[in-house]
Amino acid sequence: MWSPVILVPAILNGLMTGAVYALIALGLTLIYGVLHIINFAHGALLTAAMFAAFFAHQWLGIDPYLAAVGLTPLFFLLGYGLQRFVIGPAAHGEDRNILLVTLGLAVVTENALLYVFRADTRTINLPYAFDTIEIGTAFLAVPRVIAFAVVIAVALALWLIMRFTDTGKAIRAVAKEKFGAELCGIDVAHIYAVTFGLGTACLAIAACLLLPTYYVNPTAGNAFVLIAFTIVVLGGMGSVSGALAGGLFVGVVESLSGLYLGESLGQIGIFVMFILVLLFRPSGLFGERT
């Protein structure tokens, strides 16, 4: 039961799954950290991205990994436009309004998808979906390994943007000191929209990474966002590195509790841990103590 032959593959698989969770949480925490709102439309936007990737394959025959190249900038623009022209103006500068607007957006998006595509669950068949790579004693599914590598690359790219570009510095500046940023000539509405766009772009990438092994229906995104919320709290609200570490951690917890409690109970481990963290370290495992 505790033999490394079982344990190591479970941990590796957990890391692979956790990477996609981390990416979804990354988008959520980025938006929270800068706009200080919980984006309730995150799940619906993930679902929309999954449908986009599905139909890119279904109608145009584009492989999901290739579709990511086009869908990522497209969803960046979608997120940018949503924040700049829908959420921002509708909020009239009040945070609780933003909350309601994103919730409304989620309801509208989900039901529009339901209306157009019905409740059917769809999957795509790819020749490589069941290929595996052997690492030591572990057999890892190729799509998961790809997902892991892509997420690490995206997180690195995001880190470089935040650290070295003026836009990235402006995002970090606006997060903590909106007024000071305005007086530096930083257009706060634009930076909010860029941040929302980046968060939404993360979803497009996540959707393309999920689709080779996962299904899509009008509520498919919600399961992931529930976990992503957990990760954001674990990692510390607004912490990008916390989201990455938290995502990987949650993936491993899910995998191990799946191993010891049975596959269908895997997610219990996540939520037990979530409650424990809320009780004993409410600022998150990696968050700053306040």
Add this chain to the structure above:
Amino acid sequence: MADSLLAIGGLHCGYGSTEVLRGVDLAVGPGEIVAVLGSNGTGKSTLNRTISGVMRASHGSIRFDGIAIGRERPSAIVERGLIHVPEGRRIFPDLSVRENLDLGSYRRARPRRASNRDRVLSIFPRLAERQGQRAGTLSGGEQQMLAIGRGLMAEPRLLILDEPSLGLSPLLVEELFTLIKTINAEGIALLLVEQNVVQSLEVAERAYILDNGLFVLEGSASEIRNNPNLKRAYLGM
């Protein structure tokens, strides 16, 4: 004044139905140091926020270099070289000292960022030692230096300093007012909004006394310094 760098006429501004500024006229000439004095709650910060476009005036005009800027966004006003260093410093606590400075040239003077940074760091050697440090860990005085340095990164034509001496030790206040003269010697006009009357009147050429949303007096610094009624009534001296 036709040749003013900043000319404000009949400015009214407030929050909701409460009017904070009730018809303010003010002018700053090129290269001039002008002080706006008054105690807390007289509308000094509101005046600054309105000039830099963060708040909108209900009536009145604001002209910078002859152009009406009253309807412009803060970023456009920064682009013109009207830079506001706010009360309370408002530096970016999670960013390094160097990143804070770099964002000063986000909108203006970007191509000369490196040379301007060297210049600012030579004015503030203590910031040079702490370039990589998180700005939030600086002392109050250092944060004020950083806020002014960040303003200088944009090559301001007019620099508004809102309560720069607030919370500084007497020694640092002394240093600050020397610095104000240094900045002005480079040809930068300054609008100095202060509660520190004595020292402000020493560096300023002209001053305005703000009380309850109105300028109750304006004149040369020496006139105001020597007006006994005024001292008693508005400046608590």
